[in-house]
Amino acid sequence: MLRRRNNFQERYDRFLRELRDEIVSGELAPGEYILPEGTLSEKYEMSRMSIRKALAELVQDGLIEKIPGKGNRVTRPSYEQSPIQLRLAWFSNSYEIEIVRRIIAAFEERHPMIKVELMLLPEDEYTDSIIRLTEQGAGPDVFMISDQHVREWIDVGKTEYLTGYVPKHLDPQASSYPEIFEIFTDGGRMLAAPFIFSPVVICYNRSIFRENGMEDAQIKDWNDLLEIARKCTRSARKDGMVEEYGFCFSSSMNRWPVFLLQNGGELMEQGRSVLSKPENIEALSFCTSLMYEHRVSPIYSHGSSHLAESLFKKEKVAMIMTTYYFMNEFRNLSIEWDVLPLPKQREEATLLLGGGLAVSSQSEHTKLSQKLVDYMTGLEAQTMIKQYGCTVPVLRSVAEDDKLLDPAIHPRHYNRYLDVLPYARPLKSLGLGQSQIRLLFDELNLLWAGMEKPAEACSRIESKFNRRPKEQPLV
Numbered sequence: 001m002l003r004r005r006n007n008f009q010e011r012y013d014r015f016l017r018e019l020r021d022e023i024v025s026g027e028l029a030p031g032e033y034i035l036p037e038g039t040l041s042e043k044y045e046m047s048r049m050s051i052r053k054a055l056a057e058l059v060q061d062g063l064i065e066k067i068p069g070k071g072n073r074v075t076r077p078s079y080e081q082s083p084i085q086l087r088l089a090w091f092s093n094s095y096e097i098e099i100v101r102r103i104i105a106a107f108e109e110r111h112p113m114i115k116v117e118l119m120l121l122p123e124d125e126y127t128d129s130i131i132r133l134t135e136q137g138a139g140p141d142v143f144m145i146s147d148q149h150v151r152e153w154i155d156v157g158k159t160e161y162l163t164g165y166v167p168k169h170l171d172p173q174a175s176s177y178p179e180i181f182e183i184f185t186d187g188g189r190m191l192a193a194p195f196i197f198s199p200v201v202i203c204y205n206r207s208i209f210r211e212n213g214m215e216d217a218q219i220k221d222w223n224d225l226l227e228i229a230r231k232c233t234r235s236a237r238k239d240g241m242v243e244e245y246g247f248c249f250s251s252s253m254n255r256w257p258v259f260l261l262q263n264g265g266e267l268m269e270q271g272r273s274v275l276s277k278p279e280n281i282e283a284l285s286f287c288t289s290l291m292y293e294h295r296v297s298p299i300y301s302h303g304s305s306h307l308a309e310s311l312f313k314k315e316k317v318a319m320i321m322t323t324y325y326f327m328n329e330f331r332n333l334s335i336e337w338d339v340l341p342l343p344k345q346r347e348e349a350t351l352l353l354g355g356g357l358a359v360s361s362q363s364e365h366t367k368l369s370q371k372l373v374d375y376m377t378g379l380e381a382q383t384m385i386k387q388y389g390c391t392v393p394v395l396r397s398v399a400e401d402d403k404l405l406d407p408a409i410h411p412r413h414y415n416r417y418l419d420v421l422p423y424a425r426p427l428k429s430l431g432l433g434q435s436q437i438r439l440l441f442d443e444l445n446l447l448w449a450g451m452e453k454p455a456e457a458c459s460r461i462e463s464k465f466n467r468r469p470k471e472q473p474l475v
Helices: 007-024 037-044 048-060 097-110 123-135 147-156 178-183 206-211 222-232 257-262 278-292 306-313 326-330 366-376 379-388 416-423 434-443 454-466
Strands: 064-067 071-074 084-091 114-121 142-146 193-199 201-205 319-322 337-340 350-359
Touching (some): 007 037, 007 084, 007 366, 037 048, 048 071, 084 097, 084 123, 097 366, 097 379, 114 366, 193 416, 201 416, 206 222, 222 319, 278 454, 350 416, 366 379, 434 454
Parallel strands (some): 084 142
Antiparallel strands (some): 064 071, 142 350, 193 350, 201 337
């Protein structure tokens, strides 16, 4: 339970906090007069005596000075004063942490009276940790929230803890991308400000392609993918062991649904599972055939994407499905690599992942928290995202600025994301909550392990979903 406080004390503290934050953030500049005491009394529903008492605290803190006959004037904050602390939470295995540290340092340099504490929390319990800390009164003021975390917040019914603040300069049409905003929307309400994003694309080893005469190959459909994977698979050893695979399939929920979407498949219809639709079975059949029938992919029964990327880094696979996030792992490696759009089948489709910045509704420094989000989604911080990594910044002017591309960091065709973004879809478009996604992931393990045929798996899982009582949570 959140702590309850005396109503007057809450108003008094809110007045002090908001006025202090406006001064520290520079919203009220040195030499500027604050609102008259009478106006403040009406705004915060406090007596003039209480307003004067609060203002006296700010005079004592050296933030304002009382000018007889004129009012209260903002002074220049003294750097000897204790800075206001903001807490910014991030999940510990994020590829952007070192860049975020750079951004924090730059923000603090511009706002010496604000210090930002970076809280690194384990990915496995990230959402639960933030909710628990918030309800204990020790939660972050701002926190990173991915598309998966958004689904978790919706599942647990705690979205009232998210203010949904989005800076005015971040417009889905004018300055950003509308597809990214959809990730952070629930029932027409924004839950967080978009910050970074990535569609799922193909990364390929240019050297392996060149060795097999396919340096300029294009992958238009599943047949092309299979044919190129065949040509790049090498079984040169006498014992039949494969030396190089042409492709590495991933059973991660952020990877394999791409094939389902490309085949016109869907998982839910009017609140019921329709997994056994022919389009779904056909898509899953193609996935398993890559491993068991055509043998162009290692048998991949684990949902982590790390195996695929690890094999790619060792130059043991020619192609993988991955994100711009994970491309940060490829820097400083000697391999030649580049990006291709995923093939289409019945239609063009891929998955879209995103990261946003959520301001906590329980923050005691709402305006300063918004100031931090403003900076992190602004030109300077977004430029750092682009300069120091492969992750795509959400500010369009930065994301599409080719002058910021560095051959030591970015692939030759970095801008492929622009080609696929119009048909990239978030995982939530499949109609499943995060708890349902976890259940589906677990139930598909028999299929990926080669212990069940696609039609059998789809029929069994569909029945399991549809016979569960609505009131019974999917955990």
